[in-house]
Amino acid sequence: MSSDVRFTDFKSDKQPTWCPGCGDFGTMNGMMKALAETGNDPDNTFVVAGIGCSGKIGTYMHSYALHGVHGRALPVGQGVKMARPDIEVMVAGGDGDGYSIGAGHFVHAVRRNVDMTYVVMDNRIYGLTKGQASPTSRSDFETSTTPEGPKQPPVNPLALALASGASFIAQSFSSDALRHQEIVQEAIEHDGFGFVNVFSPCVTFNDVDTYDYFRDNLVDLQEDEDHDPNDYEAAKEVILDSDKEYQGVMYKDENSVPYHEKHGVTEDMSEIPEGAPDDAMDLVREFY
Amino acid sequence: MAEDLNWAVGGEAGDGIDSTGKIFAQALSRAGRHVFTSKDFASRIRGGYTAYKIRTSVDRVQSVVDRLDILVALTQRTIDENLDELHEESAIIYDGERSWEADIPDEMTAVDVPLKSLAEDAGGAIMRNIVALGAACEITNFDVEYLDEALEKRFGGKGSKIVENNKEAARLGQQYVQENYDLDLDYDLDTTDEDYVLLNGNEAIGMGALAAGCRFYAGYPITPATSIMEYLTGRIEDYGGHVVQAEDELSAINMALGAARSGARAMTATSGAGIDLMTETFGLVAQSETPLVITDVQRSGPSTGMPTKQEQGDLNMALYGGHGEIPRFVVTPTSIAECFWKTIEAFNLAEKYQIPVFLVSDLAMSVTEQTFRPETFDMDEVEIDRGKLVDEDEVDEWLDAQGRFRAHAVTEDGVSPRAIPGTTDGAHMSTGLEHDELGRRTEDEDERVQQVDKRYRKVETAEEQEDWDYREFGDSDADNLVISWGSNEGALREALEYLEEDDIDLRVISVPYIFPRPDLSDEIEAADEVIVVECNATGQFADLLEHDALTRLKRINKYTGVRFKADELAEQITDKLSAEVPAQ
Ligand SMILES: Cc1ncc(C[n+]2csc(CCOP(=O)(O)OP(=O)(O)O)c2C)c(N)n1
Ligand code: SF4
Numbered sequence: 001m002s003s004d005v006r007f008t009d010f011k012s013d014k015q016p017t018w019c020p021g022c023g024d025f026g027t028m029n030g031m032m033k034a035l036a037e038t039g040n041d042p043d044n045t046f047v048v049a050g051i052g053c054s055g056k057i058g059t060y061m062h063s064y065a066l067h068g069v070h071g072r073a074l075p076v077g078q079g080v081k082m083a084r085p086d087i088e089v090m091v092a093g094g095d096g097d098g099y100s101i102g103a104g105h106f107v108h109a110v111r112r113n114v115d116m117t118y119v120v121m122d123n124r125i126y127g128l129t130k131g132q133a134s135p136t137s138r139s140d141f142e143t144s145t146t147p148e149g150p151k152q153p154p155v156n157p158l159a160l161a162l163a164s165g166a167s168f169i170a171q172s173f174s175s176d177a178l179r180h181q182e183i184v185q186e187a188i189e190h191d192g193f194g195f196v197n198v199f200s201p202c203v204t205f206n207d208v209d210t211y212d213y214f215r216d217n218l219v220d221l222q223e224d225e226d227h228d229p230n231d232y233e234a235a236k237e238v239i240l241d242s243d244k245e246y247q248g249v250m251y252k253d254e255n256s257v258p259y260h261e262k263h264g265v266t267e268d269m270s271e272i273p274e275g276a277p278d279d280a281m282d283l284v285r286e287f288y
Numbered sequence: 289m290a291e292d293l294n295w296a297v298g299g300e301a302g303d304g305i306d307s308t309g310k311i312f313a314q315a316l317s318r319a320g321r322h323v324f325t326s327k328d329f330a331s332r333i334r335g336g337y338t339a340y341k342i343r344t345s346v347d348r349v350q351s352v353v354d355r356l357d358i359l360v361a362l363t364q365r366t367i368d369e370n371l372d373e374l375h376e377e378s379a380i381i382y383d384g385e386r387s388w389e390a391d392i393p394d395e396m397t398a399v400d401v402p403l404k405s406l407a408e409d410a411g412g413a414i415m416r417n418i419v420a421l422g423a424a425c426e427i428t429n430f431d432v433e434y435l436d437e438a439l440e441k442r443f444g445g446k447g448s449k450i451v452e453n454n455k456e457a458a459r460l461g462q463q464y465v466q467e468n469y470d471l472d473l474d475y476d477l478d479t480t481d482e483d484y485v486l487l488n489g490n491e492a493i494g495m496g497a498l499a500a501g502c503r504f505y506a507g508y509p510i511t512p513a514t515s516i517m518e519y520l521t522g523r524i525e526d527y528g529g530h531v532v533q534a535e536d537e538l539s540a541i542n543m544a545l546g547a548a549r550s551g552a553r554a555m556t557a558t559s560g561a562g563i564d565l566m567t568e569t570f571g572l573v574a575q576s577e578t579p580l581v582i583t584d585v586q587r588s589g590p591s592t593g594m595p596t597k598q599e600q601g602d603l604n605m606a607l608y609g610g611h612g613e614i615p616r617f618v619v620t621p622t623s624i625a626e627c628f629w630k631t632i633e634a635f636n637l638a639e640k641y642q643i644p645v646f647l648v649s650d651l652a653m654s655v656t657e658q659t660f661r662p663e664t665f666d667m668d669e670v671e672i673d674r675g676k677l678v679d680e681d682e683v684d685e686w687l688d689a690q691g692r693f694r695a696h697a698v699t700e701d702g703v704s705p706r707a708i709p710g711t712t713d714g715a716h717m718s719t720g721l722e723h724d725e726l727g728r729r730t731e732d733e734d735e736r737v738q739q740v741d742k743r744y745r746k747v748e749t750a751e752e753q754e755d756w757d758y759r760e761f762g763d764s765d766a767d768n769l770v771i772s773w774g775s776n777e778g779a780l781r782e783a784l785e786y787l788e789e790d791d792i793d794l795r796v797i798s799v800p801y802i803f804p805r806p807d808l809s810d811e812i813e814a815a816d817e818v819i820v821v822e823c824n825a826t827g828q829f830a831d832l833l834e835h836d837a838l839t840r841l842k843r844i845n846k847y848t849g850v851r852f853k854a855d856e857l858a859e860q861i862t863d864k865l866s867a868e869v870p871a872q
Contacts, residue, residue: 012717013690014728042715046550058717059729064709066549067719068542069572075506075539079546079554080709082530083504087550087709108535267528270551270708272501272672277527280667283495287485288318288441288662 007036010045012062018053023200023211026174027121028057031090034184035063040088048077050093050102052128054121054200057092071101074109074118081116083269085260088188089116096126099135099155106157110164110193115258117187117194120157121174123202124209131205141208157197158239158250167192167256169235170249173214174200179222179247186249192256199245214245221248230254291345293428293475294355296370297417298339299362301329307442308360308417309340310657312424313486314438316344317659319431320480324349324778325488325657326851328369329596337365346478350623350658350778351854357475358427360420364388379473381423383416399423399469406460411453418454422461430477432462485662489627489653489775492665493583494519496631497555499670502581503529504547504554506540511595512654513557513585537565541582545573548580549718551677551708553635557583559651560602561592567609570644574614574743576718577696577704579638579675581631583647585654588849597849598652600774603828606646607803613740615747618646618802622759622777624658626800628665637754640675641703641746648802650823652851653775678705680712687713694725698738702745751804758806759798766793768865769815771808771841773799773829775851776821782854783861792862802829809837819844819864823851840869 010032018024035045042063049058051070058067064087068076077091098106098120109118125143126132132145136157140149161169168190172180180198187194199214221227221238227248228234235251238244260266297308306327313323321344328339341356343349356373359366360381367380367390374380374396382390384400392398401423403416410419418439425432439454465471487495494516497505505524507517521531529552534540540556547554558566563584573580584606588599606618617637621630627649634645678686686694686705695716697704704725707714717727722739724730759777762770762784772780777798787794795815799805812818812833818841820830825847834841844860846852 012728013692043712044710045715046709048546058719062715064549064715065717066546066576067717067721068545069568069720072538072542072569075534075542076546076549078532079504079506079543079548080550081546082532082543083547083552083554084550084709104535105539108539263530264525265530267503269503269529269547269553270710272503272553274672276499276667276670277501280499280670281662283498283523284485284662284665284667287487287491288483 005036005041007032009042010035010061010063012060014059016056016060018056019204021203022053023123023174023202024054024057024121026177026180027119027198027200028060030174030177030180030184031092031119032061033181034188035088035090037181037185038188044086045088045090046080048073048080048089048091050097052094052097052126053202054092054094054127055097071097072105073097074102074105077116078109078112078114081114082260082265085266086268090119091116092119092121094127095120095122095124095136095157096134099157099160103135107160107164110161110166110195112259113167113192113256115192115260117184118196119184120197121200122157122197123200123206125202125206127202127205138208156239161195162236162239162251166195166251167253168194168249169239169251170196172196172198172247173218174198175211176247179220183247183249190252190256192253192258217245219244219246221246221250292343292349293345293357293477294341294343294353295358295424296339296341296356297360297362297420298328298337298366298369301336301338303362304417305338305340308421309342311435311438311442312421313342313657314441315434316342316477317484317486318437319434319477320482320484321346321477322349322484323486323657323659324351326352327655337363337369339366339369344477346480351782352851353853353855358424360417360424361390364391367392377473379427379471381420381427397471397473399427399465401461401464403461406464407457410457410460415454415457418457419461422458423465425458426462426465427471427473428475428477431479432458483662484659486657486659487624488655488657489621489624489649490515490585491519492624492627493557493631493647493649494523495665496628497635498523498527499667500553500632500635501672502553502555502635503527504544504552505529505556506532506534506543507556507558508534508537508540508562510559510562512587512651513559513562513583515654516557516583516585537562538568541566541569544580545569545578548578549576553639555581555583557585559585559587560589563602563605563609570610570616571612571614572720573644574616575720577642577743578644578718579642580644581634581638581647582644583649586648586650594849598650598823598851599847599849600650600823601828602648603802603824606648615743616644616646617641617750617804618648620648620773620800620802621653622774622798622800624653624656625660625664627653630800632670636671636673637750639677640673641750642675642706643746648774650775676703676705678707678711678714683707683711683714688726692716692726695727696723696725696739696742698725698742701749702742703749747804756801756804756806758800758808760795762796763793764795766795767816768794769811769818770794770796770821770861771799771818771833772796772821773802774822776823779852779854779857780821783857786855786858787861790862792865794861802832805832807836808833812837812839812841817865818842819861821852821857823847842867842869
């Protein structure tokens with residue numbers, strides 16, 4: 001790791017094709033800054049991206065990266081981290097990618113508590129497929145596939161994480177640049193699975209969950225002196241409060257023991273001998 | 289034909305049938321006898337008929353036959369299920385004190401041993417199967433001390449008391465038969481000085497993976513693939529590796545993909561239904577040119593089919609599964625020893641060509657144990673080839689004018705350089721989208737064609753550089769040719785001996801590679817009759833060979849859920865040889 005890494009080193013020379021004004025620009029900038037700020041560089045970082053407008057992030061960033069199939073980014077990230085504990089792993093995707101097709105993986109990634117960071121760009125809509133309801137869409141949100149609204153309550157990703165035994169749960173807003181960066185940074189520094197749900201507005205297909213809406217409604221937990229992120233009950237209260245939109249670190253388990261420590265997965269698995277291991281004949285003798 | 293003994297123990301699932309059989313198989317192997325085991329089992333944990341069968345000889349045995357000489361029957365069903373394999377010389381050991389009255393045909397030798405009460409005398413009813421093993425030793429004149437060795441191996445970890453009790457149980461069984469029966473059966477089991485190892489196909493795959501430097505395994509339990517995961521768990525850690533039980537197969541293959549991209553030799557294994565789920569990610573593995581070994585231990589399908597039964601029905605899926613056109617290699621070991629060697633080869637091929645490699649085995653091979661000389665798995669012979677893995681210095685050669693790493697560089701042999709995370713200046717993106725040399729998305733027509741051609745050019749390179757060979761046995765000058773793939777090889781080898789007795793000469797070819805595969809057109813053309821043997825209904829391999837050679841072939845297909853037997857195959861081959869070639 002070199003100390004003179006700048007966040008622009010994480011930028012690829014590919015120009016984003018996101019719509020002008022898309023929340024994903026801010027989300028990505030904050031991620032790059034957080035990575036640089038925590039002492040990482042492109043050669044020791046692996047970014048896994050999902051599918052969606054959000055998933056294009058892997059293309060616009062510069063690092064080791066994989067842009068996978070829809071909903072499966074988390075398993076890839078866990079595989080990278082287990083094989084290479086020395087590598088910083090960041091997984092990014094959308095609300096559809098993470099909470100719909102990938103919901104099963106989300107629950108299990110959370111409970112495994114692998115030491116990595118998961119950033120979900122939650123725009124409460126499917127952007128890339130042009131405006132269908134997502135799992136976080138409001139129940140009366142009219143879209144091309146739900147003309148009268150989905151008529152079912154939205155998934156609460158923070159509650160899902162809490163119920164799955166998360167060790168770090170946070171939420172940020174892409175246009176509150178500094179706070180977003182700080183929160184992602186804290187997630188990176190957390191020993192375990194750092195989960196950040198980012199309000200990242202879609203200016204093209206979502207005219208309800210807009211910048212103005214979040215600006216007017218967002219409550220920053222940092223300003224609430226009573227909120228102690230280490231307090232599970234307090235976390236539960238804000239996470240289950242459906243009347244308000246919060247940003248900040250909701251929950252952080254100070255005693256989090258990451259997967260690699262629990263399972264003793266600490267070796268760099270990329271190095272192997274040039275032939276069978278020296279004592280390999282013992283494997284055969286076991287069958288005597 | 290060699291003198292051999294066919295032995296079985298059968299009862300309800302949960303009766304400890306498996307461990308009983310395994311102990312006897314190990315005792316025979318310790319005595320320097322060849323062993324070949326097979327299992328009948330139902331897809332239930334308790335309450336289904338299950339049997340463990342052993343064929344043993346001082347000569348090599350590699351197939352099951354339709355004959356049962358000694359049967360330890362814990363239930364009437366065990367006798368009923370095996371009636372057609374029992375014969376006049378068969379002896380059946382059973383416990384007359386149990387509630388069922390054994391209905392044993394008169395001409396057979398019924399050996400009634402109070403298994404339960406003798407076991408209780410030795411320390412516990414649970415050892416009744418061991419009493420039966422002692423009785424079996426007496427009937428076959430087999431030195432009970434070999435059984436002692438197997439019992440020590442099995443129970444050594446549980447303390448000497450348990451070992452002693454089990455030895456005592458075996459003695460009581462032996463004595464009871466000695467004292468109460470005057471048997472005149474012709475089953476003397478000769479011993480030799482050979483030291484054999486006894487293992488099954490899945491253990492061989494796991495051992496091969498460890499020898500090849502596999503460090504990461506992710507899987508989701510499914511019969512009959514799970515035992516690969518069980519073997520690796522607890523052993524892979526010794527080499528700094530790790531096994532993860534993923535939440536499903538989608539996750540398993542994606543985790544393995546992540547580990548492979550970060551430079552580990554990684555593998556996942558499953559069976560048909562799991563392969564369906566993994567198919568989503570095949571395309572990504574191939575498109576991102578990730579070296580990954582995917583093992584399919586086939587079982588009977590479709591859907592959940594007959595999950596505990598044999599079939600070779602997934603060949604088409606391995607070859608064609610996935611949307612779009614995806615290059616992949618398909619390697620199909622034909623014996624337990626080959627399960628070991630082909631696994632190692634699969635890892636080398638995957639890394640040399642940066643391609644997914646399907647290792648396709650089957651249920652029969654996965655549950656069958658067989659004896660081998662330890663040198664069969666000579667670890668000094670293991671070679672590791674990591675292909676074009678570039679280090680910090682070599683990366684420079686592959687940077688473009690702007691200093692960006694060309695991870696998907698278009699090369700003459702189709703293989704690009706590979707940089708793993710941590711390699712300075714090697715950072716790059718990989719994606720399932722069509723991409724340029726840098727890995728960046730493209731829809732440019734020329735770049736698309738270049739990348740597709742590049743990925744298929746690896747196949748051409750591999751076709752030229754590797755030995756996509758086959759194994760041949762029988763009479764190479766024979767007019768008639770039989771071709772097979774997968775686990776049928778052992779039965780075919782023995783079928784040859786039966787056919788020889790009837791003066792039928794055959795040339796047999798057993799193929800361990802399906803794609804790329806050896807071109808058998810000349811061999812097919814040179815033969816009068818060609819029969820393709822496989823455990824499926826439609827003849828998936830025969831279809832390929834017909835396509836290659838533009839001719840019609842005869843086929844022997846079995847899809848009852850049970851593997852081929854040597855004697856049965858000999859009969860079917862004889863019938864087929866005189867039959868008409870099927871019409872176009
Ligand atoms: C297996 C599969 N099903 C469907 C799709 C089509 N698809 C692409 S992106 C997407 C939804 C993306 O929504 P979200 O994750 O919210 O990301 P956004 O585009 O809003 O950033 C869908 C359904 C796909 N690529 N793969
Ligand atoms: S469609 Fe919405 S989410 Fe996608 S780039 Fe445009 S604004 Fe962003």
